[in-house]
Amino acid sequence: MVHLQEMDASTGNGASRRETDLPAVRNAVNDIADFAHNHLTRGGGGVTSSPSEGRTFTVDPNLLAPADAGYAGTPDNNEASENPEPSHSEPNHKTEGNTNGTQQLSVGADAAAAGESTAMGVGAAKKKSKSKKKPKSQRGLTAPTGFEEFYVDAPLTPAEYEVEKDLYDPEIPFSQRIEVAIQRYCARRNMDSIKKDVFDKYLSLGGISAGPKQFSGGLDATTMSDMSAADIALMKATHFVDVDKHGGEKVFEVDFEGCAKAFFSSRVPQLYYLSSVNAVKDVQAKTTIIRNFLNYLLHHDVCPEYKSQIHAARAICDLTDQELPKTMKAQSYFPGDFQTACSEIFGGIFQGTYAKNPDWAPDAESYAGMSPEVAHRTFKIGLAAQASDEITKRYRDQNAAHSLETLKVYTACLEVTDLLRADEGVERFYGKHPAAKGLSSLGRLKAKSWESPFQPFKDLTPEERLAEGKSTTMEVYEFFVEDYVLDTCFLGIKFETTVHDLSFGLKFFDNISGVFCSFYGSIPNERLIGWRVPEDEPLPPREKSMITSALEEVVGEDEDDVANPAAPRGDDVNGEDIEDTW
Numbered sequence: 001m002v003h004l005q006e007m008d009a010s011t012g013n014g015a016s017r018r019e020t021d022l023p024a025v026r027n028a029v030n031d032i033a034d035f036a037h038n039h040l041t042r043g044g045g046g047v048t049s050s051p052s053e054g055r056t057f058t059v060d061p062n063l064l065a066p067a068d069a070g071y072a073g074t075p076d077n078n079e080a081s082e083n084p085e086p087s088h089s090e091p092n093h094k095t096e097g098n099t100n101g102t103q104q105l106s107v108g109a110d111a112a113a114a115g116e117s118t119a120m121g122v123g124a125a126k127k128k129s130k131s132k133k134k135p136k137s138q139r140g141l142t143a144p145t146g147f148e149e150f151y152v153d154a155p156l157t158p159a160e161y162e163v164e165k166d167l168y169d170p171e172i173p174f175s176q177r178i179e180v181a182i183q184r185y186c187a188r189r190n191m192d193s194i195k196k197d198v199f200d201k202y203l204s205l206g207g208i209s210a211g212p213k214q215f216s217g218g219l220d221a222t223t224m225s226d227m228s229a230a231d232i233a234l235m236k237a238t239h240f241v242d243v244d245k246h247g248g249e250k251v252f253e254v255d256f257e258g259c260a261k262a263f264f265s266s267r268v269p270q271l272y273y274l275s276s277v278n279a280v281k282d283v284q285a286k287t288t289i290i291r292n293f294l295n296y297l298l299h300h301d302v303c304p305e306y307k308s309q310i311h312a313a314r315a316i317c318d319l320t321d322q323e324l325p326k327t328m329k330a331q332s333y334f335p336g337d338f339q340t341a342c343s344e345i346f347g348g349i350f351q352g353t354y355a356k357n358p359d360w361a362p363d364a365e366s367y368a369g370m371s372p373e374v375a376h377r378t379f380k381i382g383l384a385a386q387a388s389d390e391i392t393k394r395y396r397d398q399n400a401a402h403s404l405e406t407l408k409v410y411t412a413c414l415e416v417t418d419l420l421r422a423d424e425g426v427e428r429f430y431g432k433h434p435a436a437k438g439l440s441s442l443g444r445l446k447a448k449s450w451e452s453p454f455q456p457f458k459d460l461t462p463e464e465r466l467a468e469g470k471s472t473t474m475e476v477y478e479f480f481v482e483d484y485v486l487d488t489c490f491l492g493i494k495f496e497t498t499v500h501d502l503s504f505g506l507k508f509f510d511n512i513s514g515v516f517c518s519f520y521g522s523i524p525n526e527r528l529i530g531w532r533v534p535e536d537e538p539l540p541p542r543e544k545s546m547i548t549s550a551l552e553e554v555v556g557e558d559e560d561d562v563a564n565p566a567a568p569r570g571d572d573v574n575g576e577d578i579e580d581t582w
Contacts, residue, residue, distance in 0.1 A: 145190040147288055153299050168302050175241040181302040182239040198286050205525055206259045210239050254306055258523050260313040264320040265520040276332045279325035291317040323517040330488040331515040336481045338382045341375040342508035346406055349511045377435055382442045385426050386480045394504035408501040414447035416493045419486050440482040447477045453522040492518030
């Protein structure tokens with residue numbers, strides 16, 4: 001509500017107040033605002049403003065007179081006798097001819113709270129408003145990213161179809177089409193730094209570099225006016241295929257499926273930490289990005305000649321969601337209690353690592369490894385539950401003759417072919433035998449060897465290599481593993497480990513170097529990441545700087561020190577310390 005208040009003549013603080021709702025007052029207020037906006041200047045015209053709050057105006061009463069009465073600029077004599085002193089509420093702003101009783105116009109508190117100055121534009125300076133943080137909706141943090149679970153690209157309009165028909169013409173080389181597709185894809189997706197890092201590393205493995213294209217000259221309005229949409233998209237691309245991969249000799253081939261296999265099975269476990277607890281969420285965050293990109297290529301028909309490969313790569317993304325989290329969990333459970341017990345007894349990697357209640361973990365029952373007592377109990381119960389009669393008899397005979405030994409220790413890459421959980425007889429044995437209390441029932445894991453792409457090259461003669469290629473027999477490995485470890489495995493899972501062959505016919509493994517998906521593989525690009533073409537001629541040696549040359553001239557070298565650097569310096573012939581004086 002807008003109201004007028006009459007100022008007290010003695011205090012000037014507006015102590016006495018009377019309110020009115022006359023229509024004339026409203027009209028007068030509007031006239032005041034219009035008049036002040038168009039004619040008044042600071043400190044003149046009979047209107048001043050309060051410097052304290054920027055919201056109260058001292059107005060000459062004549063301004064409230066009817067429009068036909070005019071404006072005299074000075075108050076009546078009667079009012080001058082009643083208010084001989086100027087208003088005390090405005091000590092810093094006196095208006096000529098404004099020494100009589102005055103009236104104040106108080107505007108609403110909204111403008112004062114916002115720190116705004118008066119509509120007249122005079123008086124106190126504006127208050128500095130505190131900068132408020134924009135809500136997430138205005139900062140774009142809640143906007144769709146294009147990676148939502150059920151996100152799909154909108155159907156193409158006829159105009160967009162005509163443009164993309166020229167951009168992705170099959171007559172254009174694939175290297176140029178994929179550059180344009182990546183640039184347009186990134187423009188339509190809201191990628192944060194994490195998503196962009198995953199996407200760039202995937203492209204880098206596929207032979208596509210990320211970064212500004214050098215020596216392109218830049219683009220301006222004049223240049224772009226003479227270029228087609230395809231040429232502009234190609235010039236703006238920040239991901240590009242290297243020059244050596246543009247046509248020419250058939251050295252490189254397009255393989256979407258192989259690139260997806262190598263990226264998810266080899267590069268992702270190396271580059272990113274995948275916790276066994278949050279492995280499912282961590283893996284899906286990465287497969288979603290690549291699957292989304294592959295869907296974009298299919299939706300916009302970028303490379304119809306490789307459509308079957310793109311579908312196969314999408315299937316690899318789905319398989320990664322299932323297998324990669326299990327490999328992370330299996331790696332934390334391997335090798336199991338029985339294998340650890342064998343390693344403790346027969347000189348494996350876990351022998352002597354048991355530490356009960358160490359100083360650095362006094363509350364821990366066991367920091368690592370297994371105690372000899374528990375190891376022998378676990379081994380004997382497992383041998384009785386799963387080993388054949390022949391292996392059991394050999395063990396007893398060799399144990400009695402103290403002839404137990406390890407015949408062979410070697411590194412093997414194994415692929416799981418069968419998982420056999422404990423049957424009812426084994427479960428009943430572990431449940432009834434007193435010595436098996438607290439032990440997990442034992443199952444069996446069967447595996448075959450496979451050749452890892454990162455294994456050292458075998459140094460074989462041509463005859464041996466030919467014989468190895470013709471060999472049809474394949475060694476089958478069988479290990480005794482607890483059921484809780486088998487639950488983390490799946491058929492086809494691969495792992496690299498150290499295998500020990502014992503003299504009585506048992507095998508065990510202990511040192512796990514890695515656990516991999518069933519589609520684990522590698523491509524040559526992985527070996528070439530970061531590689532540079534060597535220079536034709538070696539760079540010349542770097543010349544000494546002026547500072548280095550000057551220091552050598554000042555300090556110099558002592559010939560005796562060069563001849564015998566170990567000899568004592570100066571007069572210290574006995575090797576005694578002598579205080580240097582400078």
